[in-house]
Structures are given as C-alpha cells and as structure tokens.
Amino acid sequence: MSTIGYGKRGASNLTWLRNKMVKTPAKKQSTLFSFFNKTPTRGVALSSIKAVETRKRIDNTKGKKRKVGDVVDITDDETSENSKRTTLHKVVRENDSDKNTALGSTDFELTDEERQWLFREALAANRNYCGVGECSSTHMNNTALNSAQSLPKYKVTQERLVTSKSVVALDIDRQPGMVKVEGGSGDLQLTTTSPAVTHSVPVKKENVISNLAEIAMPSKGGVLFLDMSQTFSELEKESGRIKNSFVLIRFIWRVLCESQDELIEAVYLLMGMLAPSYENIALGVGSASLAKIIVDTTGSNRNTFRALASEHGDMGEAAYRLAPKQRSQMFVVQKKALRMSTVHSQLLHLSKISGSKAQSKREGVLRKLFVGSSPVEMKYLVRLCELNLRVGAAPKTILTCLAYSLYMYLHLNIVTEEEYVKYDLNQLRKDPDVQIATQSLLSAYSRCPNPRVVLETALRLKDIKGLAENCPLTPGIPVKPMLGKPVTSIHALMEKLQDAMKSNKFSADQSNNQEKQDAAVKYIKPEEKAGQEHLTAQQPFVKVEHDLHINTESPSIFCCETKYDGQRVQVHRLSDGTYRFFSRNLLDNQAWPDLIPMLQQSAAQAQARTSGLLSDEVGTANLDAKAKANAGDESIVRVSADAGNTSVSFIIDAEVVAVRRNEKKPEQRAILPFQTLSTRGRNNVEVGRINVQVCLMIFDIMLYDDRALTSIPLLGRRRTLQRVFDVIPGCVEFTDSIETSSEAEVTAHYRKSIVIGEGLMCKRLTDVYETGERGDSWFKLKKDYIVEADAPAKAQPETGESCKDGEGAEKSLCGDSLDLVPIAAWRGMGRKAKWYSPYLLAAYDRETGYYHSVCKVMSGFTDEVYKRFHRDMTMEGLSSKPSDYIVSDTFRPAIWFPPTRVWEIRGADLTISPVHTAGQGMVAEDSNKGVSFRFPRFIRERAAEDKAPEDATSTAEVVEMFFAQGQKIDSGIRDDE
C-alpha cells in the first residue's frame, strides 16, 4: 500500500527529503519513492503502519479472482518484486445495474513524472491535495469515515461507501455541504449532522480521472497560499529581525518571479491587510464567529477548542492542532491548491456581506476556505481573519522587505534561483543604494498608503529609488499623520528639545532636498556663524518664503500647543470642492458633515481678509444658524464662494472636540469631555439631527493649492495656516499655542493646557512634516505621565503616597493613581499565554465590605512581574467568585483571587462605565452605571504592611474623584477672545 497523505512534518525531515529529492536523479526517484512509503516520517507514520497490515491481508488473497469489493493494494509490482514499479489497480464494479457507477476497470501506472510530482507533493507536506492509497475495506471504511468526518459535520454512511480499490478524488470545492466525487466507483454518501442534509454523490464515469497527474497537479504553478503560510511559520519560529527579513525578501522575490499577477494580493496578505485603510474594509468576523467556524470545520467541540486556544494563547494554533491531518488517506483528494489571490478575494468578499443572515453567509465563505486548507494554511487563515498575523513582521517590515525584493528583481535583475543564492543579502543591506530605495518606498507609502499604487508605480517605472517622487501627496488620499512621543516631565521635554537642536536637522543636505521636493517653496537656510554648533534662542533661525508671501521669522525654537481630548482628523478639500475626513488610522470618516460649512466659511473669510475683499455678508454670517442647515444646503458655500476661490485644495491636521457653543453666556460655553464626543453618530450623520456640536482645532497643514507643504518647517506651515483660515469661535479654531524657547513659558502653558485639554504638544518649529511615524519630533506631555518627583510644582509632601489630589488642595500637576485590589484574572494570549493577563481590579466599599470592579489592567507589568504574580497568585486562586465581589456577570475570568493585595494603578481619567461597578448608581442619573479608569496601567504592588485591601481606594473615593475631575472639565471654559 502506498499512501501519501499530508500532515505536519518535522522541518528537518522535510528539508532532508527535499534535498534528497533535488539531488537524486530522476531514475532513482522511484526507489526513493518506495523508501518514502516505508519511512515513518511524521504524518505518514499512521498510514505506513496500516500498510503493513494491509499487505499481509492482500497476500492472503493472492491467486483468488478479484471481485468487486476486494481489496487491491497499491504495491510494488507483484510480478517483479525488485523492479519497485508502483502500480495503481483499480477494480470497480463491473456489471453494475447502476449506470452511474459502472465504470469498467482501469489499471494504470504512474509515470516517472507523476511519481516525482506526487513525491514532491508529499514532501511539501501540507500541499495536501494529493493522497493516494488503498487499503482493506475495513481500514478503508474507517479511514474514509475519519476523512469524511473531518469535513465539517459530515458523517459517512458506511455501507454505502465507495467500494475500495479506486482512485477517488474528492473535490471539496470549498463548498460547505458540497462534496463531489470525481473518480472512483459507487456512491459516496455524506450526511451533514447539522443541519441534517444528506448528499448522495454518485460517481460518474465522466468524472473518472485516468491520469493521476492531471488531478494531482495544480492547474498552474506559482507561489501558493501554502508557501505563504509556511513563510509565516518560519517567521514565527525565528526571532531575529534580520534573519526574518531575509525569509520575507526571498518569499516576495519568489512571488515576483513566479506569481507576479498575485503580487498585490500577496503583499496585502503579508501586511495583514486587504485594502487601503481608507476604503474602510472590515470583515465582520471577530473572535466569537471565528471560534464557531473553527469548531465546525474541524469537527471539534467548543470546549476542546477553547481549552486549546487558551493553552496556546492563539486561536490559529488551536485551529492548526484541530485541523484534520489524515483527511486524504485513502483518496486522491484533489482540492484546488489554495491561491493567495483566492484567499485575498474571499476575505475581501466577507466585508461585502451585510444585511440579515450576514453572519451565516460569512461563516459559509470562511468554511469553504477552511475546509479547503491544510492545517498550516488554516492557522494563518485564522490569523488573517483576525487581521493580526503576529509573526513579528508588521506592515513596515513587509514594506522594507518588499523594497529589497523589488530592488533585486528590478535593479539587479535577479530572476533565477542560481542568481539569487549567489547574492549576499547582508551585503545588500549595507548598500547605500538599497537604503535609498528602501527609504523611497517607505516614504512613498507614508504619503500614499496604498500598496497597489506604490507597487504598480514601481513596476511600471521599473524603479524604486524614484518612487517617493512619483507618489506625491494627493488630496483625497490620506497621509500618515505625525504622532507625538510621550515625555514624562517638563524637564525631560526641555532636554529632548535641546538635544534635538544639537542634532540639528537643518543641514545643507536637507535644505537641498526640500528645494528639490517642493519647488513652490523656497527655503532659505539660516545664517550660521562659522564654527557654530547650533543656533541659539536669540537669533532668528528660520526663514521661509513661498509664493503665499508669508514672512516667517521667529526667535523661538519650538511651539507648544494644547492637546485637546477629542478625535484626530485629517481634513482634505479637493479642488472640486468636496471634503473628505480621515481618522488617525486613515479610515474614511463620515462623521463630520457639519464641519464642511464651517471650514468653508473659515477659508472664505480668510481669503476675503487677505485679498481685501471682505464683504459684510461673509464677515457677519451667522454661522450657528447656518450650521444647523443640512450639509447639502449650499447657502454658506455660495456665500463663501462669492468671496473668492474657496475650492482651493488643502490637507490639514486637526483635532475635533465636542463643544457647547450656542450658550448666550460665554462662560457657559465649554469644551466637553471625550466621552461626550464619542456619543456622536458615526456614519450617515445628518446635520440637522446632530446632538453633539463640534469644533475643529486646527494645528497643521500639509498641502495647500495642490502644493505639498510637508517639506517646509513647522513655522512656515503655521504661518500658512494662520493666513488661509480664519477663526470662527466654537467652530474652527487654532489650537491654543505659544512659540517659545523658555522653560518657564512651557510650564505656564502646560498648566493652562491641563485645564483646557489633556496636556501639551511640543514641536520644533524647524521640523518638516514627516509623514509616517519615524520622525518623532513631536512630544506630548500629559498629566498622567508625570511622576511625582518630576511634577513642576513640588507642592506635594513626600509621603510615599501616590500623587493624588487632597481635599481642598491645589490641583496637582501630575495624574491620578488608585490603589486597587486584584480580584480576578484571565489567561493571556500570544506571548502572554503563560501568564495572567489582564487582571481585574476592584475598589473597596467600606460601608458594605464589598469589592467593586474598576478596571482591568494589562499594561505596566514586566515579564518578571508577570511570572511572579502568576506563580504566587495561582496558589491563592479560588475556583469561583466570592460573594462579596460585585462585578458584571459578563466577565468570566479564568481565576478569582482572595482580596490580599493592593496595586497602585495609574490612569488618565475616571469615566462613567457601563460595565464596572464601583460607585454604581451614584454617578449617572437613572442608571446603574459605575466608574472606571481610562488608560489603566500597573505601577507597583504595595507592601502588605503599607496598605491592606481594606485601605485600598474606596468606592466612595472613586466617586469623589470622578466628580472632582468632572467639575474641572465643565468649568474649563475656553478663552474665546
């Protein structure tokens, strides 16, 4: 008997065999083949053992005339034992009344080519679409049963099984509920267990496959999803970034050479994406439905799956382990090799499913994919569905590797294996030319985050180094926003800014670059005295002129802006006058139609002001009245348009905040908390029914009138901004900012900013807008980052207590922390699978003696601390929830703890919580809502003698603190004038 199934095979075996294969001349491969049959490599072992039993039985039947139902093995040629020729015998029902199954008898041999191919397939382990073999009827039935049962919820009616001895091809066709027999004899009857549907599949003559190669070989070559899955697998095993990047480079290079038509899909999948983010693709498949589908398609059950997923901290791994590995033992199972483009299009298809029964339709699509995949493929299909590959290579790494691969392919013209292996990738890494190419691609992507555009541009131009220039900023396509880096004290901030000045970015090189990149802007290098290391605060150091005639000179080194607690938006106005809004993560954001007339007004006023055309109509426009108009109402647009050309394109960076702006008394106008903003509708927002008013706080401009401003310094961009927009109080404003070089002024602005907003942003005025994230020249300072010792006002006596506001005391300049009791925990996922994560924390109600949950924490623990807590607290663990713990019953932690510890937890704000129970009923009218903690993180464990659980922050204190900050927010009136 020879059976080639598929299954997990040790890498060493696989490699060894593969090498053997490559090095063995074709003639000898038949020998190898039989060796393979008898060698219990993992995954074939089971079949091999059974093969022995089978062979014995066959020996007993020798000499008898074969009848239908007899077992004929695939053995070495019976007539010449030594020749090792392999024959497949097919014995089928002759004389069968059922015409569908009367097939006649066919014997055929494997050609060398076919055998070789089969061998390869077997070696490829999970390229599973080929399994050849036959066995005793008992064995066959069992195997068939197993095979079929491993399909989603099928069971096989045994007595109607195909009668042995045939090459049967099952084409599952990735159709749940559809199993098609393409060859063989008899009926294959499969019954689904849920729902109860029976498929009786007659084996038709026309489906008999006479040429094994025909069925077994993939329709075309190229790089398959299997190859991709194995690449992922390799990445996960290794931790070295460089080593892994070589694996990726090779893979992408292979795709370039062998499957270029699928390159884009491949790159998307590698990046864990399906489309540019601004296309707002969402699969609608989360962990719950994924779990269900995995359970279904592996024929497993919920508890087994859960246990496995929890043990490994990974649903993909659980799927991998549950996926049937012996599926094709007795069949030649042909499933079309899963192609990367198929995976991509099927997943994309998921996102397009909506409406009633959407869930089951999505499950159907996924089932098809899963059933048609091998374990490794399944593992990464699961990960892809989670859009979280976690193989240590996120989009940026992929893009870097893509640049290398493209470089090798396009610039070095490496297109064959021989050429490839000759190349030293380590050498390549150091090549300045390659580095330029890499930077160029990354830069292109950050300005045009659309893999398809970048790739197609590269392939069209056959060039990567010039990619950046050929992927310009485009209104309508979001750019990656600059992000701020947290700093923990004003002192640290000043140091960073000074350091930044020393490593002066204003080298001659850069200014040349800027001139090249942006012809519209002329940058004049600051005059430098010979030998001067860096510029001092006293001298004007930036001067930018461009054709907006903005004179920008400033003695200041940096600017400080209030950081508002709202939502980041990138606003684009296209030259046709349409507006688009993008979120921080570059999603197309439909939530702000009411901003359109405001911006239009602001731009029109500015235009009128600067061109001296300010009309009364524009100047006195009652925006509040107009803002209530529908977005489609052109009144404002028309009025503004009269004032000048307001369809000039722009891209600006801003924060949307919720405001109360329509109050008559100015002191009642206010910026509202983030939680209020978040209650606004998200899509199909109708201007007339908006319940939360918003104000746009603008702070940067990246493009104006189709000219990129990203390469001019912040100072120039700020001046441009102030020129092309007018403030409309409560609607469009600039962030409250100062330009300064003095620590005292920074501190003063910080004090102001933590009242108005959530902190301070500090930026060097010399910095260009570096789309993408690598330029960390923006710093953010928030109250809760600041540690006590570094607080600007050293008003707090050193008590060892956390930095908390005392009653009546002046507000401290550092954030809140709570002393909470860990009462439960879940098991971590991924790299935290060995530990508890997150922990559930509670405050103590001193009146009732109950513990009420406040938040979960997963941040702030080092691995060591995780280890220690896991070790110690497992022993303390309780199997069920103590009755004095008041927590939402939707929480199902893995373990509960007695109240023995107190942890200091730091966070930003206290929020009204629909799930946490501390202060329940005391903070929101007519509701049972409690209080929770935003951005919680673990700081340290308090010594038992220092603080007992009963001394932890009480629920009453939590409520008190909530109201204390609430007052602050409500009274935080903007200084409108």
Place this chain on the structure above:
DNA sequence: GCTGTCTGCCCC
C-alpha cells in the same frame, strides 16, 4: 419592535 451580543485595520 425590542434586547442582547458582537464588532471595530473603532476612537481614545
């Protein structure tokens, strides 16, 4: 039509 559950390259 109401409620509960799940999802989100969600927003922070």
Place this chain on the structure above:
DNA sequence: ATTCTGC
C-alpha cells in the same frame, strides 16, 4: 490609548 521586549 500605554507599556514592555528583542533587536
């Protein structure tokens, strides 16, 4: 959002 880890 925050934070830690490996490179």
Place this chain on the structure above:
DNA sequence: GCAGAATGGGCAGACAGC
C-alpha cells in the same frame, strides 16, 4: 530607538433571536 505585540475603556452600529 524602533518595531512589534498585547492588551485597557467605551461608544455606535449591525445583527440575531425572540
């Protein structure tokens, strides 16, 4: 210092199920 990973609170929206 970067890149990656693992998670926090809480909202609207979309479905499923009654």
